[in-house]
Amino acid sequence: MEQIETDQVVHNWRDNHNKNAAIMLTFIVMMIAKIITLMLPKKYFFDNNRILGMANGDDSVKAWGGSYEVAANFFKTVNVFNFVKMTDWSWFLGLLMTGIILLVITRIDEPDLPQLVFLLACVGLLNIYVFNIGKDVIQFLFFFAVYLVIISPIGNTTVKLLISSLILYFESTVFRAYYILIAALAIAVYCILRLFHRFVNLPRVVRLLGILLSMYVLVCAVMFVARVAKPDEFQLIMSVRDASLAGRDADTEASVTIIQNWIGGDSASSGNLPLFLVNYGINAARMLVPVELLTKGMQYIPFLLFQLAVTVYLASLFVHVDEIEDENQFLALSIFLGYFLASAIFEPDFGSWVRHESATFPVLHLLVMSSNQCVSAWKANAAALKSKFHKQSKHSSSWEGEVA
Numbered sequence: 001m002e003q004i005e006t007d008q009v010v011h012n013w014r015d016n017h018n019k020n021a022a023i024m025l026t027f028i029v030m031m032i033a034k035i036i037t038l039m040l041p042k043k044y045f046f047d048n049n050r051i052l053g054m055a056n057g058d059d060s061v062k063a064w065g066g067s068y069e070v071a072a073n074f075f076k077t078v079n080v081f082n083f084v085k086m087t088d089w090s091w092f093l094g095l096l097m098t099g100i101i102l103l104v105i106t107r108i109d110e111p112d113l114p115q116l117v118f119l120l121a122c123v124g125l126l127n128i129y130v131f132n133i134g135k136d137v138i139q140f141l142f143f144f145a146v147y148l149v150i151i152s153p154i155g156n157t158t159v160k161l162l163i164s165s166l167i168l169y170f171e172s173t174v175f176r177a178y179y180i181l182i183a184a185l186a187i188a189v190y191c192i193l194r195l196f197h198r199f200v201n202l203p204r205v206v207r208l209l210g211i212l213l214s215m216y217v218l219v220c221a222v223m224f225v226a227r228v229a230k231p232d233e234f235q236l237i238m239s240v241r242d243a244s245l246a247g248r249d250a251d252t253e254a255s256v257t258i259i260q261n262w263i264g265g266d267s268a269s270s271g272n273l274p275l276f277l278v279n280y281g282i283n284a285a286r287m288l289v290p291v292e293l294l295t296k297g298m299q300y301i302p303f304l305l306f307q308l309a310v311t312v313y314l315a316s317l318f319v320h321v322d323e324i325e326d327e328n329q330f331l332a333l334s335i336f337l338g339y340f341l342a343s344a345i346f347e348p349d350f351g352s353w354v355r356h357e358s359a360t361f362p363v364l365h366l367l368v369m370s371s372n373q374c375v376s377a378w379k380a381n382a383a384a385l386k387s388k389f390h391k392q393s394k395h396s397s398s399w400e401g402e403v404a
Helices: 002-015 017-039 042-056 067-078 086-105 113-130 135-150 157-174 179-198 204-229 231-245 265-269 273-288 291-295 298-319 327-346 350-358 361-368 375-403
Strands: none
Touching (some): 042 086, 086 361, 113 350, 113 361, 135 350, 135 361, 157 179, 157 327, 179 204, 204 273, 204 298, 273 298, 298 350, 327 361, 350 361
16 A cells, blocks of 8 residues: 555656646745845836835835825735835745745646746746835736736626726726726737637637737727827826836936837937837837847846747647637736736836836736647647648648649
């Protein structure tokens, strides 16, 4: 009996060796990331230091309003251990939030090696840039709430979508106002993906281009409607990137990875909707494939590789959207794309984009950490497509022979 139990343990380990490795390595990666955090220059923690000073009541730190004030008040309220140093918050939140990630990992499918590397990269990024006193960890908590809704036993996906959108709407009322746009876009994207989910006979490339074009048209429609229905909010959306980039051109250190418009400049786009939308499409593509980071320095290669991995996993789901059987993954894809479409409007910097994107991990990992995103599944799909194409070619040749 003992031998049978031992064999069963060994068998289970072999079946889940990558998942078990992820569980064992998670806190090790966290500690390495926290050590790296101590060595990074202060420019990477500008917002964190400001919020820390505001939470501590430091008069030497200029207090900002909006989400900065909300974040400072939040940490002031939950500071039961009377932390005053950033390192205290960093290690405390790192341990707490990495523990949450560990619980999330226990629910995933057995990953392949690329998925394992991606997962551990997320743990590292989160512990360097997100799990600290700041706004991003609050964003992480909201997306974790969305994750809990997605994996809940609620049987109706539409109900889950609406509850998730309500959570994002609530965030817009208490923290970041633009999350109401994410909520609306998530619902619209869900409808678009449902439409393409039914087109089972569409060629893969056509499906990919169709989804991308539909989402771009969606954003264009939202902007044109906002100009008429919500002129004040429209002007805010049009000018927010220009305001974020103001004064950064002269600051070389803070301007290395900014996302400047390629056509007409940032100021011109803020007053011209067609030009704004052209630059929006270009900037969205640049955010998905930020190869220009290669010209900024070797230290930005990890950011590039991380983003390329996310983009590849997204593209895989796009071209096989008709084959997605997991409703939770389908819903997570819709919400993440809603987040991306909104972020492409506001995001001023490649570095901050990767940081903000990693904070969506509770939802993002549902797109990646599944059996249909393993390389073996991709190879199987490619083989099936090749076989189908081969059969069609033979059938076409046979038909032509009969006609002749």
